[in-house]
Amino acid sequence: MGRAPCCDKKGLKKGPWTPEEDKLLVDYIQANGHGSWRLLPKLAGLNRCGKSCRLRWTNYLRPDIKRGPFTAEEQKSIVQLHGIVGNKWSMIAAQLPGRTDNEIKNYWNTHLKKQLRRMGLDEPPPGPAAGCPAARHMAQWETARLEAEVRLSLLSSSGAAAATTITATTSASSSSTAGPVPVATPADVFLRLWNSDIGDSFRKLAAAAVAESPSTVKATNDAVKQEEAAATGDDSSAASNEVEVAEAVDEYQMFLDFAGEELGLFHGRHGGFSLFPPVDLLEASLETAFK
DNA sequence: AAAAACTGCAACCGCTCCTGT
DNA sequence: AACAGGAGCGGTTGCAGTTTT
The missing domain is CATH 1.10.10 (Arc Repressor Mutant, subunit A)
Structure with a gap:
């Protein structure tokens, strides 16, 4: 590594942003989008590094940011x-x-x-x-x-x-x-976990276990895609869903087994509660989502 | 009233990841 | 496959405002 920090360049301002700088940044992004953050400061007339601009925008100036205390x-x-x-x-x-x-x-x-x-x-x-x-x-x-x-x-x-x-x-x-x-729907919860480090560990383990069977891996990938499509409301592939639902449910069961047995995250080991819905509930959820 | 200690937030820094060549 | 550059992320710092002594 050891790349020079982007703000080391002489003359670039650091520290708190002034209202004038904020206005320049907001006006530019609203008119042109942020495009390349590296080029943005020059184009917007700001004496800041692109990184600083990105941070200011994403953490403070973005119009969809919710202010006020956490509920x-x-x-x-x-x-x-x-x-x-x-x-x-x-x-x-x-x-x-x-x-x-x-x-x-x-x-x-x-x-x-x-x-x-x-x-x-x-x-x-x-x-x-x-x-x-x-x-x-x-x-x-x-x-x-x-x-x-x-x-x-x-x-x-x-x-x-x-x-x-x-x-x-x-x-x-x-x-x-x-x-x-x-x-969260069952599919939501599953998808979040699937996308987390736990899911990652599982995928690596599962991939290693079935390395000799590429078709199984493909089924896994297909099932994940189906999950994602369901979660985003994309029903373009709603046709051949029975098989896909079955595959997704199988994956879910494997996932539960793995997380429960290998990671000890739930299913009673630490108090008898499960963070995840039962398999049949997931199945119903997926079928509804795919329809 | 003043100084010291504490708190909370904005911003910076360094690293990793991702993508294009 | 290897490399370079840009973007994004998480940890940390600096400082203004507030509370306590």
């Missing part, structure tokens, strides 16, 4: 997602519309960390990949995930499978103006 729901989501993916702030931010990774990271370090410590919860393990043997920590963090369990239980008992919303009523501290809160 109780957002706090819970952050805790739950951090328990799943660790310090993957961008992944967590992707699940919280309007919040930036930097904002979430700061909020975690300044508020949630202390809050959880006060509640008697230690520092969480640094993500699932490194956390497998740390059973004690996992057990502690499992309790922090109970909110997710409650939601999924509600979902399961109501028989709802496709994208659903419920009104937030789970906490006295929840804002009464919070309105309906999106609830």
